[in-house]
Amino acid sequence: MRKGLRRLLPSLARYLDDRIVGWRTGTGEGQRAVLAVLVALTVIIFVGSLIEYMIFPAATFVVPLLLGSMTLRYRPLLTLVGVTTVFLAITVTKENILNGTTPGRVSTLVTMAVVVAIMLFEARQRRSGLPGAIGEAMLVDLNNRLQRQGYVPLLPEQWRSQSAMSSAGGAKFAGDFLVADLSEDGRHLEMVLVDVCGKGVAAGTQSLQLAGALGGLIGSLPPQGLFAAANHYLLRQNWDEGFATAVHVIIDLDTGSYSLISAGHPPVLIWSAKEQEWRADQARGIALGILERPEFNTTSGVLEPGDALLFYTDGVVETRRRGVGEGVDWLRLAAARSVAPGFDGAARRILEHVKTTDDDRAVLVIDRIG
Numbered sequence: 001m002r003k004g005l006r007r008l009l010p011s012l013a014r015y016l017d018d019r020i021v022g023w024r025t026g027t028g029e030g031q032r033a034v035l036a037v038l039v040a041l042t043v044i045i046f047v048g049s050l051i052e053y054m055i056f057p058a059a060t061f062v063v064p065l066l067l068g069s070m071t072l073r074y075r076p077l078l079t080l081v082g083v084t085t086v087f088l089a090i091t092v093t094k095e096n097i098l099n100g101t102t103p104g105r106v107s108t109l110v111t112m113a114v115v116v117a118i119m120l121f122e123a124r125q126r127r128s129g130l131p132g133a134i135g136e137a138m139l140v141d142l143n144n145r146l147q148r149q150g151y152v153p154l155l156p157e158q159w160r161s162q163s164a165m166s167s168a169g170g171a172k173f174a175g176d177f178l179v180a181d182l183s184e185d186g187r188h189l190e191m192v193l194v195d196v197c198g199k200g201v202a203a204g205t206q207s208l209q210l211a212g213a214l215g216g217l218i219g220s221l222p223p224q225g226l227f228a229a230a231n232h233y234l235l236r237q238n239w240d241e242g243f244a245t246a247v248h249v250i251i252d253l254d255t256g257s258y259s260l261i262s263a264g265h266p267p268v269l270i271w272s273a274k275e276q277e278w279r280a281d282q283a284r285g286i287a288l289g290i291l292e293r294p295e296f297n298t299t300s301g302v303l304e305p306g307d308a309l310l311f312y313t314d315g316v317v318e319t320r321r322r323g324v325g326e327g328v329d330w331l332r333l334a335a336a337r338s339v340a341p342g343f344d345g346a347a348r349r350i351l352e353h354v355k356t357t358d359d360d361r362a363v364l365v366i367d368r369i370g
Contacts, residue, residue: 061084151180153189160366162345163364179192194244227261231288266318267280276336307368310364337353
């Protein structure tokens with residue numbers, strides 16, 4: 001008995017896991033499995049209502065319908081609605097024969113009819129053809145996969161990286177993103193911080209597309225070629241607001257030497273451990289997606305032990321009352337206060353100094369440990 005149960009449980013677990021995976025990927029098999037569960041729930045409610053209507057009134061049938069609207073495509077949902085309607089009609093007819101028609105019961109039926117009509121209309125209008133829960137799960141999964149390529153790889157002991165990001169309004173999808181790559185020999189770290197024009201969810205889909213394109217090119221093209229390819233990509237998209245600012249850096253992790261290219265991005269701040277202050281880098285350039293052949297100038301330097309680079313997007317420094325220039329001056333002071341206790345957690349502390357939340361905000365700090 002116990003041996004049979006031990007063999008049965010893993011098989012049952014695998015079966016349920018396959019059904020869940022099938023549902024999450026929107027397959028027909030997964031949809032049929034969910035539909036079967038919801039029909040079974042409807043049958044249970046139907047039997048309960050025949051036995052004791054006061055415990056399972058007509059309004060109870062809305063439960064499987066709501067679950068169906070979140071988990072089923074249009075055609076399976078239509079099937080569930082049909083089955084539920086038949087059971088509901090039988091239940092209400094029986095109750096009317098036994099106890100007579102009441103205004104409350106009529107009101108409940110009208111309300112349910114309106115709710116069902118709204119569910120079917122919403123399901124019919126879904127462009128993805130997937131129920132909301134599956135569509136959102138797939139979008140979140142795509143976002144997570146693209147964000148993984150933005151994580152700074154594990155660096156040698158004498159180097160440290162940290163980042164902090166916050167989207168406008170607290171939405172999960174933002175127009176700011178990071179793409180990073182470490183050379184095969186572990187010597188050169190290459191990163192691109194991008195700010196796609198727009199805010200929050202409006203810029204989220206565009207940033208997902210651009211992040212995927214840059215993620216496939218970084219490490220394969222020289223910096224100027226990478227920016228040229230990204231610029232050409234944006235020009236071909238014909239977006240209403242089809243430009244983005246970006247800053248690119250390559251750091252030699254053995255010597256500390258680095259080079260920067262900026263495409264309309266706020267200036268990188270450089271921390272001097274010797275002078276104990278931040279200064280603004282002079283790399284400048286036209287934002288990506290505006291001109292056919294923009295020019296980008298390169299600046300370079302060396303990070304000594306204790307020095308650091310601070311990258312950020314315009315949401316950190318720009319407000320309705322303060323321009324980028326004034327914002328950079330403010331950030332130099334705020335960042336100096338943030339690193340006074342040490343660089344651990346500095347990116348988060350810098351972001352906490354930003355009071356405005358109507359734009360996406362991102363901060364990245366790379367420091368060479370002294």
